[in-house]
Amino acid sequence: MKPQDISRRHFLRQATLSGAVLTLAAYLPASGRALPEIVNPVTNGIAPGTELLSWISIDNAGQVTLLCSRSEMGQGTFQALPQMLAEELEVALEDVHIAFAPANPEKYGPQPQEGSFSVRGWAPRLLRTGACAREMLIAAAATEWNVQRSECYAENGAVINKVSQKKLTYGALVQKAAKLQPPTEITLKKRVEYKIIGKAAPRKDIPLKTNGSAIFGLDKKLPGMKYAVIERSKRFRDTVKSFDDSETRKVPGVSHVLKVKRLVFSQYCEGVAVVADSLWAAMQGRKVLKVFWNDPDFEAPSTASLEKQMREHLQIIGNQPKFENEYEHCAQKLEAVYETPYQSHSCMEPLNCIADFRGDSIEIWGPIQEANWIQADLSQRFNIPIERVVVHMTFLGGGFGRKAFPDYPYEAALISKGIQAPVQVVWTREDDMTAGPFRPGAFFTLKGGLNAEGRIHAFQAKNATQWIGQEWSPIPPGPPEAAGYNNGDFEGLLPPYRQGIPHYSFGGAGIHSPIPVMWWRSVSASTNGFACESFIDELAHLAGKDPLAFRRAHLPDRRYQALIDRMAELTSWHSRGQNSGWGVAFTECFTGICGHAVKLMRNAKGKVMIEKVIGLIDCGWYVNPDIIRAQVEGSIVMALGAATTHATTFEEGKAVQQNFDTYPMPRISDIPPIEIHIMENDEKPGGVGEPGLPPFAPALANAIFDLTGRRIRRLPFSLDEV
Amino acid sequence: MPAYQLSVNGKSYTVEADEQMPLLWVIRDLIGLTGTKYGCGIAQCGACTVHLSGAPVRSCSFPVSAVGEQPVITIEGISEDNSHPVQRAWIAEQVPQCGYCQSGQIMSAVALLAGNANPDNEAINAAMNGNICRCGTYPRIRKAIKTAVGYSH
Numbered sequence: 122m123k124p125q126d127i128s129r130r131h132f133l134r135q136a137t138l139s140g141a142v143l144t145l146a147a148y149l150p151a152s153g154r155a156l157p158e159i160v161n162p163v164t165n166g167i168a169p170g171t172e173l174l175s176w177i178s179i180d181n182a183g184q185v186t187l188l189c190s191r192s193e194m195g196q197g198t199f200q201a202l203p204q205m206l207a208e209e210l211e212v213a214l215e216d217v218h219i220a221f222a223p224a225n226p227e228k229y230g231p232q233p234q235e236g237s238f239s240v241r242g243w244a245p246r247l248l249r250t251g252a253c254a255r256e257m258l259i260a261a262a263a264t265e266w267n268v269q270r271s272e273c274y275a276e277n278g279a280v281i282n283k284v285s286q287k288k289l290t291y292g293a294l295v296q297k298a299a300k301l302q303p304p305t306e307i308t309l310k311k312r313v314e315y316k317i318i319g320k321a322a323p324r325k326d327i328p329l330k331t332n333g334s335a336i337f338g339l340d341k342k343l344p345g346m347k348y349a350v351i352e353r354s355k356r357f358r359d360t361v362k363s364f365d366d367s368e369t370r371k372v373p374g375v376s377h378v379l380k381v382k383r384l385v386f387s388q389y390c391e392g393v394a395v396v397a398d399s400l401w402a403a404m405q406g407r408k409v410l411k412v413f414w415n416d417p418d419f420e421a422p423s424t425a426s427l428e429k430q431m432r433e434h435l436q437i438i439g440n441q442p443k444f445e446n447e448y449e450h451c452a453q454k455l456e457a458v459y460e461t462p463y464q465s466h467s468c469m470e471p472l473n474c475i476a477d478f479r480g481d482s483i484e485i486w487g488p489i490q491e492a493n494w495i496q497a498d499l500s501q502r503f504n505i506p507i508e509r510v511v512v513h514m515t516f517l518g519g520g521f522g523r524k525a526f527p528d529y530p531y532e533a534a535l536i537s538k539g540i541q542a543p544v545q546v547v548w549t550r551e552d553d554m555t556a557g558p559f560r561p562g563a564f565f566t567l568k569g570g571l572n573a574e575g576r577i578h579a580f581q582a583k584n585a586t587q588w589i590g591q592e593w594s595p596i597p598p599g600p601p602e603a604a605g606y607n608n609g610d611f612e613g614l615l616p617p618y619r620q621g622i623p624h625y626s627f628g629g630a631g632i633h634s635p636i637p638v639m640w641w642r643s644v645s646a647s648t649n650g651f652a653c654e655s656f657i658d659e660l661a662h663l664a665g666k667d668p669l670a671f672r673r674a675h676l677p678d679r680r681y682q683a684l685i686d687r688m689a690e691l692t693s694w695h696s697r698g699q700n701s702g703w704g705v706a707f708t709e710c711f712t713g714i715c716g717h718a719v720k721l722m723r724n725a726k727g728k729v730m731i732e733k734v735i736g737l738i739d740c741g742w743y744v745n746p747d748i749i750r751a752q753v754e755g756s757i758v759m760a761l762g763a764a765t766t767h768a769t770t771f772e773e774g775k776a777v778q779q780n781f782d783t784y785p786m787p788r789i790s791d792i793p794p795i796e797i798h799i800m801e802n803d804e805k806p807g808g809v810g811e812p813g814l815p816p817f818a819p820a821l822a823n824a825i826f827d828l829t830g831r832r833i834r835r836l837p838f839s840l841d842e843v
Numbered sequence: 844m845p846a847y848q849l850s851v852n853g854k855s856y857t858v859e860a861d862e863q864m865p866l867l868w869v870i871r872d873l874i875g876l877t878g879t880k881y882g883c884g885i886a887q888c889g890a891c892t893v894h895l896s897g898a899p900v901r902s903c904s905f906p907v908s909a910v911g912e913q914p915v916i917t918i919e920g921i922s923e924d925n926s927h928p929v930q931r932a933w934i935a936e937q938v939p940q941c942g943y944c945q946s947g948q949i950m951s952a953v954a955l956l957a958g959n960a961n962p963d964n965e966a967i968n969a970a971m972n973g974n975i976c977r978c979g980t981y982p983r984i985r986k987a988i989k990t991a992v993g994y995s996h
Contacts, residue, residue: 195941195978323937330942331930333878333918337943340877373844401861401868469882469890469943469977518880518943519977550883747937751983755940758979781887781975790968792981 171295173254174303175228176206176247183278183292185212190222190229191239192490193326194468194520195755196810197748198239200324202247204744205240208317209251209310211275212291219325224492224512234490235525235640237711237808240744244806252310253303261298262289312742312803321747326516338473338488338515339547346475346543348400349536350407351381353392353556356421356774358635359414361391368409369395374402377540378410383532385558385637386590390528394536400547421774422634427587428460431564434585434630441581447624448579451570455663459567459652460835462768464560465776465784466641470518471553476533477543482509483534484543488517490525498527499534521759522640526558554784555776559769560641561587565652575664577675579624582611582653586645587638588631613646613708613815614653621675636771642759643811646710650815651764651822651836654706658823659832668823669694669705681707684716684739684800691735691798692718702732704824706816712805713812714739717757719824729828729843731761731793731821738797738813741804749809750797756813757795762787764818768837847907851876852920862908866900867891869907870917878918878946882975889974892947893917899954901973918946921953929953932991940978948974952988961992 170180178186187206193199203219222229230246255275262280263270266287273280279290312319329335354360366378377396382389393412397403420426435458448454474487483499492512500507517524533546548556563586570579611627619625641647661671673685688705689695697703702721707714715738722732736753743749767784770777778784822833825843833843844859851874858873870879870893879902882890886901893902894916921927925934929952939945948971955962955970962970967988976984 193941195939197940321937323934324939326942327934327937327939328925330939330945331933331949332922332925333876333946335942336877337880339881399868399872401864401872405861467977469880469888469941469975471881517941519941521977550885751937751940751980754982755979758981759977780885781883782885786888786975786977787979787981788968788975789971789981789984792979792985795982 171299173257173295173299174250176222176250177210177254179291179295181292181295183290185210185217185278185291187217187219188222188229189219191232191243192221192234192492192514192517192520194234194488194490194517194524196239196752197324197745198234199326200322201240201744201748202243203325204317204322205244205247206251208315209248210255212278214317214322216278221514223514224496226493232492233494233525234520235522237713237810237812241712241806241808244742244744248309249307252307254298256304256307257298257301258291258294260301261294264297265289265294318744319746321745324748335516337470337518338475338486339470339518341475341486341515341545343475343477343486343543346545347376347396347398347540348403349394349396349533349544349546350400350403350549351392351394351532351546351552352407352410352412353390353552354414355555356414356417357557357637358388358390358417361393362413362415364393364413365411369406372397372402372406372409374398375406378406379536379539381532381535381539383528385528388637390556390637394546396536396540396544403547404549417635417774419635422636423772423774424770427562427632427634427636427771428564430632430634431562431585434632435564435566435583438583438585438628438630441626444579444581444624444626448568448570448581451578452573453571453663454569455659456566456568457656457659457834459565459655461563461648461651462770462836463562463636463638464641464763464767465554465557465769465778466519466521466523466560467554467784467786468517468519468521468523471550472524472529472548473546474529474533475543475545476530476537478503478534478537478541481505482511483537485510485512485530485534486515487530487533488520488524489514489530490517490520490522491527495527495530498531502531503534503538521642522644523558526639550781551779555779557776558637558639559776560647561589561638563645563648563652567652567656569656569660571660571664575666577622577660580618580622581626581628582649582656583628584611584649584652585630585632586648587634587636589638589640589644611649611653612644612710613649615676615681615707615709615714617676617678617681620677635774642756643710643814646708646811646815647760647763650706650708650710651818654708654816654819655822655832655834658704658706658819658826662826672705672707680714680739680802680804683802684714684737687798687800688716688718688735688737691737692720700827702824702828704820704822704827706819706823708815709812710815711808711811713808715753715812715816717816717820719817719820721824721828723828729825729840731840733794733796734817736795736797736813737800738809739800739802739804740807740809740812741802742806743799743809746799749799752809753797753813754795756811757817758787758792760814760817761791761821764821764836765838765840766791845908847910849907849910850912850914852916853914858907860907862906864907865903866893866905866907866910866915867902870902870915876917876919880943880946882944882947887975888944888947889951890944890947892950892974894950894954897954897957899951918950921949927953928991928994929956929987931994932987935990936983936987938980938983938987940980944974944976945980948976948984952984952991955988956991956995960995962988
């Protein structure tokens, strides 16, 4: 893009903001009509036609384009957000196009794709946007006919006069509507009036993903683009001493070899980039590159040293005298240690990014969850005005939190600056799996005391883990970071336990390590949920109570009581056979509440198998039930992998698992029948993409106890060895 | 570099490539068909699955020099308009989430159904176990294969 184009877009944005009047985007495509289908929904951010309130564009023929201003990594945002706009705009979803908007927080608001936030965070704004645009179109028609607004209504992309039965399409009205003020007062539809929301509208991105035409980061090409792969230090925090590129430069197509760095939180990771005319040539050049590394000035960590540190840190967190006193006087007491490993995100699309650095501007294309952060980060680091940092989101081949970080675009921009050409940096699977950041492992000590009636009187969870975003310094400098009570992150438990248990406390301590860590689908709920919901089950057993009834007795909140009752119904819980292999668990994270029930069986050879899984989610008001079911199904599969098939371990400061041969994923033959149910209520919209993950591992472990009497307190474990 | 004449989706292409260059990169970078995906490079994940003389192969680990005259079919070649029964079933059952692995999944499923018009669960497992889906669409993949059986008859 030429600088004057950016300036023009900047002008348009300013005009949109300043006038409070809708801008006629002074742009019509040379070809006349709209995007051809949605074959490549990655646009330059200006949809053909007249723009209404940033997200909506309508051309003269009435073709509506809805912009999705957040990224699509499989979680259904591409469908769910336009579904909300279309509902209030009164257009049929089949008739609209959807396109991606680029990063532009002034125009579209914050765009980070994380925290299961899309629907719950965006429902108010997008419903209102659709409704305002509809009202402006109606007002334009009323003016045209010289009638009262109340005589008109909108339906299926047109405004109709109730009296005369005259009809004007949105295409005929949009230019006039765009000049009107948006209404200040809007009445949104009631749930019973919905035609689109709450229905399983087929996803518009799916046909692109069944014929190979969806454009992911790796599929995007720019004219004159080079390709880069990077030889990265295998041991975390090694720095480049020197490199010998004499053989690399003999590889046909290789044009540049240069040292690069990548910023991960406060630390730089170094490497040497091989740049070539083709990806294949860059990969061949990397094979014969010799890099010599400086040893780090600290002991390289291993899984054994990390686990030792976590165990020690659990001891360092002091006792709370008041809690200990209550615990000591309990009729029955239990203490247990739970252990969870580091995990890799391993998105099916390995990391990659295109950067085009042009001195006074940067353009980024890639699989991106954090467009605004990247824009701000690159603007600051390269001292380029933010409006000249253009970030385009392609489809993402998975994200799970890893692509919500600006490290890989920064690295790509550095290389583009170094070679003065657009470049696509491609991470091999091995790069992607070994460089991190990883989900941190976490160890827990849980203590629970029951009163004489078998109710929990005192419950305490202590957790030692590597805290995300902390200064990842190599050596623990004295005491653990902020060890203490009630300052750790215990997302993943059910908040009403705090009301149902008289003495309830959390303690946390952060360990130090040179291993980079970050958020992974459901973040700390993925480890906290396993420890806490497994332990609640242990306490139920100690009390001699039914695990579901025991939870119900400690969760006074109406919403949780309904959830548990529904689960009892779905599983026919009260008529199940004794020790027939049923386990349940419930967790809450990102405002979504989810429970899973796992039913085990033994096959003819006596091997323990999962017979079925029943998932139940309460996400309040929702948009697309089929997307919700898909997200919870997928969360169960991802949790099954993290519980039973893979973990990242470290030796001599390096990740051991480099590819799917040593980090095995669940396969289709591992997947039991899964059924998903959604609670119907009028609560506020809650998260969906993440809450389905945490309760699976404890439900599975509790089922194993029910069937075999064996407690699982460490992940991952092999179902073959149960 | 040697030149190879390849038949891809019924069209003939002449490419100059290192003999060890995997078919995946020939298809993606030299021919320009990007529906076939890179996932692991070691034939573990199946994202790169294409058909060679009708049989599914992992193109990331299949050197271009071994293709010879065998016709190659990629995801772009199974229909012009998403009309193959497997594609229709994938859309009907709303299988893809992120979609990155789905070209490979579909190519494995198409090959399965070409050789077995009504596969049971065991046959589906055997044919599809080479394809990883990190989003966890497996339950829908199984269902869609059964739906495609209905469309084919």
